[in-house]
Amino acid sequence: MPERSAPQPRRPSVLLRGSVALHLGAVGALLARPRWWPWALSAVVADHLLLTAAGLWPRSRLLGPNWTRLPAGAGGPAIAITIDDGPDPEVTPRVLALLEAHGARATFFCIGERVARHPGLAREIVRCGHAIENHSQRHLHRFSLLGPRALAQEIGRAQQSIAAATGEVARFFRAPAGLRNPFLEPVLARANLRLVSWTRRGFDTLSGSPARVLGRLTRHLQSGDILLLHDGHAARTAAGGAVILEVLPLLLAAVTAARLTPITLRAAADRAGRLT
Numbered sequence: 001m002p003e004r005s006a007p008q009p010r011r012p013s014v015l016l017r018g019s020v021a022l023h024l025g026a027v028g029a030l031l032a033r034p035r036w037w038p039w040a041l042s043a044v045v046a047d048h049l050l051l052t053a054a055g056l057w058p059r060s061r062l063l064g065p066n067w068t069r070l071p072a073g074a075g076g077p078a079i080a081i082t083i084d085d086g087p088d089p090e091v092t093p094r095v096l097a098l099l100e101a102h103g104a105r106a107t108f109f110c111i112g113e114r115v116a117r118h119p120g121l122a123r124e125i126v127r128c129g130h131a132i133e134n135h136s137q138r139h140l141h142r143f144s145l146l147g148p149r150a151l152a153q154e155i156g157r158a159q160q161s162i163a164a165a166t167g168e169v170a171r172f173f174r175a176p177a178g179l180r181n182p183f184l185e186p187v188l189a190r191a192n193l194r195l196v197s198w199t200r201r202g203f204d205t206l207s208g209s210p211a212r213v214l215g216r217l218t219r220h221l222q223s224g225d226i227l228l229l230h231d232g233h234a235a236r237t238a239a240g241g242a243v244i245l246e247v248l249p250l251l252l253a254a255v256t257a258a259r260l261t262p263i264t265l266r267a268a269a270d271r272a273g274r275l276t
Helices: 014-032 034-055 092-101 112-117 119-127 148-166 184-191 210-218 243-257 265-272
Strands: 078-084 107-110 131-134 226-230
Touching: 078 243, 078 265, 092 119, 092 243, 107 112, 107 119, 112 119, 112 148, 119 131, 119 148, 131 148, 131 265, 148 184, 210 226, 210 243, 226 243
Parallel strands: 078 107, 078 226, 107 131
Antiparallel strands: none
16 A cells, blocks of 8 residues: 555634634623523524635635645646546547646546546556545535535545555645535544545536537636546536536646646646645
8 A cells, every 4th residue: 555644734714713712702791691691692603604605615725725726836837737537438538538638637636436436547647647635435415414424534545545546645635526514624633635626627527518618618717727527427518428528628728828738737736835
């Protein structure tokens, strides 16, 4: 098995520290002045609503560290193309061929169950110079409702699936649909994983229009962007193909025209020395 680096300490976010303080203050207020219970309850409810809203905002940093762009010092004019929900035996090999034809590197956020089902394809992703990262074991729609133990199991099982198939340890995590809750960051810290969302997404699981998906990804394209596409659960074009297969060549051409280099998240982290 590959070596697992020691978890790095990460301090809870200001919002989480404030939430703990508020709950303690509410208990103290009730003990000192029981008649204040409506105010204490209102404050706790408002806090829970804020925590829920933060979890429903994929690009939020209110619950902890979250990459929405590549870190400063990632090296040169670079972007990251991230591809979610695979590996898919029908789509992923064609995605790999397109990336190879353009000399581009990408990060694949893979579902653990799919990696275990298609270990050879997972190894091929790594062999081609790309990186596989953790997108949970089962990609549950209710992922953001899980408690600490269930989150740890989902993430830990995906880590094991990826390591067993590829011999490598994932270093980044993306939540299913980007949705999470306050329990996630401590779990990621113990697993030495960094949360990543995106700068912009193509909504290519919903839209079968290559032009619309491409437009969303390339609007205001600039160095440091993290772009999101899907090889698994991909929407279909009018011709019946996965939309990523039509979008990716056009996206890579636009990236080249903008003099940007697609790199993996690992390469960006290593260059910046910022993975903690």
